[in-house]
Amino acid sequence: MNLKGRDFLKLLDFTPEEILYLVDLAADLKEKKKKGILTNEIHKGKNVVLIFEKTSTRTRCSFEVAAHDLGMGTTYLDPSGSQIGKKESIADTARVLGSMYEGIEYRGFGQEIVEELAKYAPVPVWNGLTNEFHPTQMLADILTIKEKLGRVQGVKLTYMGDARYNMGNSLMVVCAKLGMHYTACTSRKYFPKESLVEQCREIARQTGGTITLTEDVMEGTKGADVIYTDVWVSMGEPEAVWEERIRELSPYQVNGRVMENAGKDAIFMHCLPAFHDLKTKTGKEMGEKFGITEMEVTDEVFESPASVVFEEAENRMHTIKAVMAATL
Numbered sequence: 177m178n179l180k181g182r183d184f185l186k187l188l189d190f191t192p193e194e195i196l197y198l199v200d201l202a203a204d205l206k207e208k209k210k211k212g213i214l215t216n217e218i219h220k221g222k223n224v225v226l227i228f229e230k231t232s233t234r235t236r237c238s239f240e241v242a243a244h245d246l247g248m249g250t251t252y253l254d255p256s257g258s259q260i261g262k263k264e265s266i267a268d269t270a271r272v273l274g275s276m277y278e279g280i281e282y283r284g285f286g287q288e289i290v291e292e293l294a295k296y297a298p299v300p301v302w303n304g305l306t307n308e309f310h311p312t313q314m315l316a317d318i319l320t321i322k323e324k325l326g327r328v329q330g331v332k333l334t335y336m337g338d339a340r341y342n343m344g345n346s347l348m349v350v351c352a353k354l355g356m357h358y359t360a361c362t363s364r365k366y367f368p369k370e371s372l373v374e375q376c377r378e379i380a381r382q383t384g385g386t387i388t389l390t391e392d393v394m395e396g397t398k399g400a401d402v403i404y405t406d407v408w409v410s411m412g413e414p415e416a417v418w419e420e421r422i423r424e425l426s427p428y429q430v431n432g433r434v435m436e437n438a439g440k441d442a443i444f445m446h447c448l449p450a451f452h453d454l455k456t457k458t459g460k461e462m463g464e465k466f467g468i469t470e471m472e473v474t475d476e477v478f479e480s481p482a483s484v485v486f487e488e489a490e491n492r493m494h495t496i497k498a499v500m501a502a503t504l
Contacts (some may be wrong), residue, residue: 179502181274184302186287187308187349190385193261195353198327199319202491202498207321209245209494219504220247225301227253227260228304229284230411234448235304235312239281243325251277261289269437270296270373278504282306285412300503301321302496305412308406310342314350315495317404320488324443325401329384332439333402334359335474336393338366338421343406343447345372346369347487348387352376355383362428364389393428393437400438405430405472422466430473444473444483452478 177197226239243250261268273280274297282290283304294301314335322328335347339360345368351358365388377387390396408421451471454463
């Protein structure tokens with residue numbers, strides 16, 4: 177399958193076959209790395225630039241290690257290291273960087289920014305996360321599900337929490353594309369946009385998947401193969417929303433009761449970082465302010481044998497490597 181020159185902006189742009197091809201390529205590259213087989217001749221001598229308007233641990237490390245493993249150099253631009261959208265337009269930035277680098281990664285705010293970068297850049301552009309979509313995380317999640325459950329088609333995945341933004345949207349899209357059964361289990365206020373729900377339902381009708389929205393925790397998690405959650409307050413949102421989210425989303429915390437209601441071999445997934453204890457600055461502050469010790473997931477579940485969050489985190493690197501290897 178030839179994906180050379182393709183941008184990687186959202187999974188709505190890719191066929192099920194193309195998505196699974198990238199997952200299989202990632203599995204192959206992962207096996208090579210585990211065996212110590214070098215892949216640094218694949219794109220030796222090339223360079224990529226990583227634009228981070230939102231900082232990250234996993235995404236930055238994944239792109240840098242993956243690029244190094246493929247023989248490439250990287251330039252990291254943090255929020256203070258680029259004039260994109262401030263003193264230089266997105267279109268001009270795209271053309272300048274596209275003349276110096278073989279690929280451009282963007283992690284930041286609106287999807288329209290990465291789409292405009294791709295429109296004007298003469299090289300592939302990869303979405304490291306926007307407010308609306310997180311496609312590289314989806315490849316890592318599907319690789320993890322395939323490794324742990326041995327299948328993808330027909331898997332029942334329940335997402336709990338705020339389903340309106342990048343994680344809820346992207347999981348719904350990838351489940352629809354791959355014939356999986358997606359459930360958003362949350363308060364109606366946090367359901368995804370109806371237009372995207374209908375688009376995903378139309379895709380799911382062709383692949384054998386389903387899309388379900390429910391406020392009922394026991395109904396939404398019953399028999400699920402995967403229980404998935406994310407932090408309740410997204411990057412860039414004001415601290416003022418913490419009180420509201422904790423109050424409204426606490427009924428949708430992933431805890432022992434939820435996991436017992438899921439399938440007997442269900443796995444727990446989280447894109448990280450997670451507030452499962454008070455060992456972070458934000459977690460400690462919220463704990464002191466609201467009298468809680470855990471938020472979207474209990475420590476019991478996070479540290480349980482069902483939790484695959486660290487394997488999932490590692491797979492970010494292997495799948496990002498696959499995307500770069502395939503598109504450059």
